[in-house]
Amino acid sequence: MTSEWCGWRDATERALYGAEEGFYTRPGGPGPAGHFRTSVHASPLYAGAVAALLLRVDAALGHPEELALVDVGAGRGELLTGVLAALPAEVAGRVGAYAVERAARPEGLDPRIGWLGELPAAGSVTGLLFANEWLDNVPVDVVETGADGVARRVLVRADGAERLGDPVDGADAEWLRRWWTPPLEAAEGAAWPVGEPGLRAEIGRPRDEAWARAVGSLRAGLAVAADYAHEQGDRPLFGTLTGFRDGREVRPVPDGSCDITAHVALDACAGPSARRTTQRAALRALGVDGRRPPLALAAGDPAAYVRALGAAGSAAELTDPAGLGGFGWLLEPVGGRCAALFEEWDG
Template identity: 70%
Template structure:
C-alpha cells in the first residue's frame, strides 16, 4: 500500500480548487472564523472610510441614472463582517438612504451589532435594481492550478493538506479551453497558470442578480498579454504573506483574470482612476489652511494620506475595477 493510500482523505492529494474550497469555507474554514478577514489582512475597506464614501457617491450617481427608484439596492458581495455596507449606509444622504435596501452576502454568521437595516444573506438577491459591489471577493473564489511538466504538457497541480504539491493528469476539457483562450502556456517546464473559469461563472451569476444597475468587481488582477509566468497563488495569515497551505490556517488567494470575467459593455479601470473620478484625491491641502484653521488642516492632511494609500502606484491604486452596466448605458463615473 502506498503512502497516499494510507493517508486520510483530508491529506490525500487533490486539486487546488477542491482543497481551497474546504480550507476557506468548510467546517472551521478560514473565512468562517470569528475574527473575519480583517484579522489577517487589510483591504481598501479597512484602509480608510474614504473608500466607503466613494462607493456611496457611486451609488448616488447610479440612483440618478436609474431615475431615483422607490427601492435602490446595495449588494455587498463577500461582505466580511459588513464593514463596507455599514460605511456606505452611513455616508449616504438621508433621502437616498431612506430608499436603499442593503444586502451583505457572506457565508459567515451575521456579526453582532450590525446595522439592523442590513439584510445578511448567503447568496445575492434576485431581480434587484441598484449597485452590486464585490471588493476582493473574486480572488477567493477557488480555482485549479496548471503547471507545465518536464514533457511540455500542462498538468493539474495537486496539493496535500500540508501544502506539498505534485503533478496530476493533463489539463483537458473546459479547463484546457479556458487556458488556450485566456492564459496560454508555453512548453517551458515550471510555467504555471490559475484556471479562471470558476471566477467567470461566479461573476456572471452575481451580475445576473441585477435587473438594472451596475456591478463592480475590485481586485488585484492581471490582463491577457501580461499574465505572471508562474501564477500568483499565495497565502496570508496575521497580516503577512505566507505559503498557501489548505488546512484552514490561512487565506488562500490568487490574482484575478478580470478581462476574462468582463461581458459586453464592461469597463476596466485602475483603482487610482476609478477613485479619482469619484473625488478621492491624495493631494496635499493648501498650507494657508494651516494658519487659518489648524485643526481643519490636520484633518485634511490625514484624509490626503488615506487617499494617497488608496490610490498609490505599486499598491492599492493598481487594483483593477471591472464595471459591468446592466440595462444602463455606461458606468456613472464621470466627475
C-alpha cells in the first residue's frame, strides 16, 4: 500500500480491489460473508424473493428462450446459487446466470453460473439484473468544509490519516449542488458544503455512472439495486463513510484490512423511468411475510409450526424497517414490458 496522499476514491479502489492486497480480491479471502451479514446471507427467503421477481420478469418478457439473471457484486455466488435452486426446473433450464465480480471465481461453484469480471456489454442481455449492496462499494470521493468555509476534497493515506486538499470543482461540484441538499444557505455558484467547518459529503457521481452502465447492459427487462440509501432533503451532515471487519463496524482505513462503504444516493442514480421503494415493501410484494403462523397449526402439525415460525423470524429480519427492511430498492425497467411489475409496491 502506498503512503502517499490521494482522494478517497482512489484509495478505496486500491484497498477494495487491488490485485494482491484488495479486501475483496486478495487470493483466498473469505468474501463478504466472512465480514458482514447481508440480506443474501440472512435467509434463503431473499433468494426465493428474487426468484419470484425473475418469474414475473420472465412472464412480462413473454418467456424468452434465454432469460438472463445478472448478479452484480456477486460475492461468492450465494444469491445466484439460491435463486437457481428456488426456480421451477423449466425456468431454471432457460436461465443464463451471470455473476459480475472482480474477485476470482470460487472453487466448486455451480457450473451453470458464468463468472464475469465486468458488466455485460451494452444491450446484450434480456432479463433481470440485480445488484445487492453493490453500489455502496463503488468508490467515491469525500469533501469537507475547511476552516475557510470552502468545500475541499479529503485526502487520505493508507493508514487512514486525513487532510484537506483543493476545493472541489467541475462536475463533482455540480453533482453536490444538484443532489446533496445544502444544510446551510449557500452563496450563488458556490460548491456544497459552504459555511460551518467539518460538514462532509460523499460525491455520488461515480455510482450514477456505474448504475447507468449496469442498466445499459439490458436489452429488455428490469434492473434492481438494493442498498443502504438516503434521499435528497435527508442527507447526513457528516457523511456515511465507514468500514466493516469481522462483523463489526470499524474506522475506515484504506489498507485492504476492511470493507469501505458509504450509503448511496439512489435518487441521483435513478433514470427517468425508475421507481424507488423500500426493501420491506418490495419483499412483501414478492411474498415474504413476517407474520407468525396461527397457533392452531402448532396443535395439528407441531413440526410444520416450528418451520413456519422460523421462516417468519427470517422474514421479519429481512423486512424490519429499522434494519434490512429499511434498505432502498431502485427498480428501473428497460424496454417497456416490465414497467408495470411494481405498480403495487408502495414504499
